[in-house]
Each structure stands twice: as C-alpha cells, then as structure tokens.
Amino acid sequence: MQKRCHRLLCLALLWSISLWGTGLRLGWAAEPEALTLRQLAQELRARNPQFVQAEQERAQIEARIPQALAWDQPMIGMEQTPMPRSPLNINGSQGMSYRLTQTMSFPGKKRLAADILEAEAGSAGAQIDGLYVDLLAELKRQYYQLLALQQQAAINHNTLERLNQIKQVAKVRYANNAAAFVDYMNAQVAHGSAENDVYQTQRQIEQTQQALNTLIGRSPAQPLAVAVEPLLDLNLPSLAELTQQAHGLHPNLRDSAYRLQAARKSLDLAKKAYYPDVQVILTKNSNHPPYGLAGNEYGVEVDLILPTWFFEREKAGVSEANAGVISAQAGAELAWRQVQLSIANAYSQLQQVIKEKELLQQRRMPEAQAAYRLALNTYANNAGDFNGLLLAQQNLRDTELSAAWVDSASQQAKAALDAAIGLGMESP
Template identity: 70%
Template sequence: MGKKRYFLSLTGRRFLLLLALVSCQALAEDAHSMNLQQLTQELRAQNPQFMQAEQGRLQIAAQIPQALAWDRPMVGMEQTPIPHGNLSRSQGTSYRLTQTMSFPGKKQLAADILQSQADSAGAQIDGLYVQLLAQLKTQYYQLLALQKQEQINQDTIARLEQLKQVAKVRYANNAAAFVDYMNAQVAQGSAENDIFQTRRQIAVAQQSINSLIGRNPVQPLLVQAQETGELDLRPLFELLDEAQGRHPALRDSAFQLEAAQKNVALAKKAYYPDMQLILTKISDHPPYGMAGNAYGLEVDLVLPTWFFQSEKAGVNAANAGMISAQAGTEVAWRQVQLEIANAYSQVQQVVSEKALLEQRRLPEARAAYRLALHSYANNAGDFNGLLLAQQNLRDTELAAAHIEGGLAQAIAALDASVGRGED
C-alpha cells in the first residue's frame, strides 16, 4: 500500500511538470519571436527614454534661431506738451520706433553655445543608447543561458530516468537495494523543481526585455538565438584609440568644453557696448495725426557698468566654467579607460574559464558519467558514485551554459565601454 501511494505521488508530480511545460509551450507559440537585431530596432524605436531625451535636444535646438533673431522692436507715441492735462489740446505728437542691436558677434556666439549644447545632448542620447543596448544584450544572453539551463535540467531528468530503470533491473535481480531507485527518484524530483525555478527566472528576464523595448512587461516574448562569429579580441591599446573617437561620454565632454570656451568669448564681448537706434516721426497734427515730414534720429550706446565690475565677474565665472569643463573631459577619459580595462580583463578571464570547461572539465565529466553508468549496469559500481558522477556532469553542463552566456555578456560590456552601438 505504501508503494502504491509513493508511485501515485510520482505520477501526480509528472502530471504537474507536464502541465507546466505544455503551458509554457502554449505561451511560447503565442509569443512574438525576435532575434537580437529585431530587439535592438524595437529598443531604438519604442523606448520612452529616447523620446524624452530627443525632445530635450530639440528644445535646445529650437532656441538657436531665437538667439540669432533681432531684438524685439518697440513702438511708442509721445504727446507733449499737454496743457492742463487735456490730451485733445496736445501741442506736439511724435511716433517712435526703437530697435536695440547687440555688438557684432554676440548673437552668433550665443547661438554657437546653444549649438554646442544641442550637440552635447545628442551625444548624451547616443550614450543612453549604448547603455540601454548593453542592458538589452545582457538580458538577452542571460535569457538564452536560462533556456539552455532548462534544457540541461530536462536532459538530467532523462538521464535519471535511465538510472532508475537500471536500478530497477538490478533490484529485480537482487543485485541492488530499492534505495538506489528511491535516491534516483529524489534526484529527479530535485531536477524537476529546478525547472520550475528556471522558468520563473526566464519570465523575469522576458519581462525585463519587454520593458526595455517599450512593450508591456507581461506580454509574451520568445527570443531566437543569433549566431555570433568567433571572438576577435583586439589589443587593449586599439580599443582605447577607438574609444577616443567614438565614445559618447567623450564627445559629450568635448561639446561641453566647446560651449564653455565660447561662453568665455561671449563674456569678454560684454566689455563692448550695444547700440540702440530710435527713429522718430514728428506730426504737426496732434494729438493723433500722422501728417508732417519732420523726422528725428537718435543713436544710443549701452555702455558697460562703472569700472567693469559686472563684466569682470562674468568673465571670471566663464573662465571657471571652462576650467571645470577641461577637468571634466579628463575625468571622462580616465573613467572610460578604467571601464575598458576592467571589461577587457573580464573578457579575458571568461575566455580562459570557457576554454578550461570545454577542453577539460566537460569531457572529463562526461567520461566519468559514462564509466560510472557502465560499471553500475554491469554490477561493478556503487550507485552513490553513479549519482555523484551524474550530479558532477549536470553541474559542469550548467557551468558551461553560464560561462557561455557570461562571455557574451562580457563582450557586450566591453562594446559598451568602447562606446559601440549597433554592430
């Protein structure tokens, strides 16, 4: 009776696992399947952070024509004198058109500063894209690794089923204890439980990818593995040279320095006077008449402040901003160098670990399992040793899947540190 309850519980567990796998398969069939290139296109087109950043850049660019435009003209009318405050008895009427003009070069410098700021915003958008693309690649390769881990667990269940059958045959021939069968069953149940955990991790990775590409996080998603060529790890100094010309953070700091330098030039132009032109038409038919051909012209100079106190302070502030921007470019370059060096060493480490796994650990684990299974099937081996060999093989296969995904993620991090966008 105990055995019947035991096998009944096993049957129930199999049913639950089969039901879960069928449900996952149904979701996968309904999901929209995309490869990395398609995910990248969705990221650029749908991620709301790009829309927000692009509108910020357009907002700055829209100020450039405003900076170049002439100052607003001012139109006025003067009645003088007005005897006893009676406007209808005004003895003189004049109409004025006043136009303020900046010293030559001031408006162009202001527009150039805004252009540099817009270029800086564009570089920041490129930096945002590089950053989000690295996150997308990380989630993508992690998802592929989790899917491979799920397949490894399914293969483990199949191997343990084989072990159960071998133990069952030996038990029927009085060559092994029933506990061997039960131990294999316990190990199989553990592998089944790992599948459920892996499926949960897969769902989290899918939700993260959906969020990055601007979709509903719970929307079904199925990713396709994309073939990658052999790793061509260029020398570190070449990557540093490449980053100098393309990294968005470096271009951003360069544009900020350019804006700061032009701001210094604009601050120095504050020493030069602006001009105000006033054109007056004098009417001989007050208070509202326009008749008459008498005109007046007035030219005013808007001089700097007494002893140039305000102008000196403006130049000092602009110089401080330029020195800060120069330091910022140096900080940005040092940070990029550090990121590239760290990412480069991480790739080298993962490459070494992957080579060790593929060349030694994985072949040895497979050979040990085959030898242990052959020995046990021929009544010459210990079942605990066979279970240990199977567990070592499973752990090594999972490590290989983890290392493979880790290498792809490390390469994505290295690309991001150099400032690469789409391949």
C-alpha cells in the same frame, strides 16, 4: 442526399467555429515571431520612452538657436507734449511724435550665443548616443541571459532523462537482489529535485522575458520569443587598439568635447560684454495732435548701452566663464580616464571568461562525460557505488550548466566591452 451533405457541411463548420472560440477562451494563440538581437535593438531605439524624452530635450535646445540669432524686439511708442493742465488732456496737446526703437547687440554677440546653444545641442545628441549604448548593453545582457536560461531548461530535461535511466537501472538491480531499495528511493528523490529545477528555470525565463519586454517599450506580459543566433567571435585586438578606437567613438568623450566647446564660447561671449550695444530711435513729429500724421519732421537718436560702472559685472562674468572652461577641461580629462578604466576592466573580464570557456571545453566537459558513462556502466554491471553514480550525474549536470553560462558570460562580457568602447549595433 444533397440536403444531407449540406447539413453535414454546416455542422462541420459550426464545430470548427466552436473549437476556434474554445481555443481563444483557453488562451490559445500563435507563437510570436522570434526576434533577433538586431530587431530587439531596433525596438529599443524606437519604443523606449527614455529616447523620446531625450530627443525632445535636444529639440528644445535646437529651437532656441534661431531665437538667439533673431533681432531684439522693436518697440513702437507715441508721445504727446506739451499737454496743459492735465496729463489726460489729450485733445489739448500741442504736438505729438511717433517713435520706433530698435536695440542691436554688438557684432558677434548673437553668433556666439547661437554657437553655445549648438554645442549644447551636440552635447545632448552625444548623451542620447550614450543612453543607447548603455541600454543596448543591458539589452544584450538580458538577451544572452535568456538564451542561457533556455539552454539550462534543455539541460534540466536531459537531467530528468538521465535520472529516469538511473532509476530503471536501480530498479533492475533491486529486482535481481543486487542493490538495496534505498538506491531506487535516492534516485526518485534526485528526480524530484530535478523537476523542481525545471519549474524554477521556467520562472526565471518568464522574468527575463518580462524584463526584455519592458526594456524595448512593450507590456511585460506580452509574449516574447528570441532567435538563437551564432555566438560572436571573441578574437580580441590589443587593449591599446581598443582604447584608441574609443577615443574618437565614445559618446561620453564627445559629450565632454561639446561641453568644453560651449564653455570656451561662453568665455568669448563674456569678453564681448565689455563692448557696448547700440540702440537706434527713429522719430516722426507732427503738429496735428492728438492722432494726426501730418508733418514731415523726423529725428534720429543713437544710444550706446555701456558696460556697468568700473566693469565690475563684466569682470565677474569673465571670471565665471574662465572657471567654466577649467571645469570643462577637467571633466573631459576625467571622462577619458573613466573610459580607459572601463575598457581595461571589461577587457580583463572578457579574457578571464575566455580562459574559463577553454578550460570547460577542453578538460572539464570531456572528463565529466566520461566519468558519468563509466559510473553508469559500472553500476549497471552490478559493480560500483550508487552514490558515486549520482555524484557523477550531478557533476555532469553542473558542468553542462557551467558551459551554458560561460557562453552567456562571454557574450555579456563582450557586450560590456563594446559599451566601454562606445559601440552600438550599427558599429562594425
């Protein structure tokens, strides 16, 4: 008896392993964890290749700062003179000297060059923040679009259930000689069209999931599930408050401010070109050539590296830097106007969507639901027109889809407004 039980247990274990292997071959897999919008944003920041590229470009600029502050390379030389008969007659030279040459920039030049690089690094950092804001807005758009498509899929299934109900009512009326058979056939055609909508919506869901996967740096074919979160509050501050908030927050404005700072530092550095640099040469002379170090005679030479004749190059450099400052000032003004315009457009769009949502919730949805119930009850009681019932059902479906998409549109419009202000997930 014990051997028999052991044999049965082994068979059960083998059967379980076989089923598990069959499940793997058929593509059975555990459902992926549903990701929240914040988790998607974290994946975006951590894995999107554009951020890796942008971060490394900023790191390159920052690595140039200590190079700009470092002293110029020293130069060591050796001279043998005089050398009779041939310059290659080293052993015949009568004297030699060792020389150490060091060039030093006029005080302040290197600091200004480092300041320019620091401003450029700040500009690169602001551009990274701007990239995040833009990609986050696209992520939110795809996320809310996916939620709307999933809601549309549920509406499609509800539509199939209603059409099944209409088919049964038409069938009963036809059996009682109260309706033509064409009513049942029309209901069947409408049901087939609704099934096609189910397939199309599923394809759109898969395409949106693939786009989201690509955006967060994953394989497009990787399974993806998103968590349904409560819709964001759409209570809007005034346009003036939002514009003022963007003034100190938007990455493009910080980028233009850093560019202006760099341009002004470049102008200061161009003006420093009028001042001479210094070259110091230390010399040790020896009377024991060719390689002897004996002797204690030393020399010091100080040279001034003067600006070019008549300051032509320096004048052109200052003119170039002045033009750069004016250009940066115009760029900062243009960036501010573009931010204001983006906020105004996004604000107007969101206001319009909010009004559409209120109209749907307060009037269109209740009217469509009441019209469908009335048409169904009337037709079921051997009265009313079948085409009117199908029309009422189609109007209800269209209204439900409009409600689903207006919710998505409102959240996408809010995401666009956040992007226009310069808000990210970490912002209040």
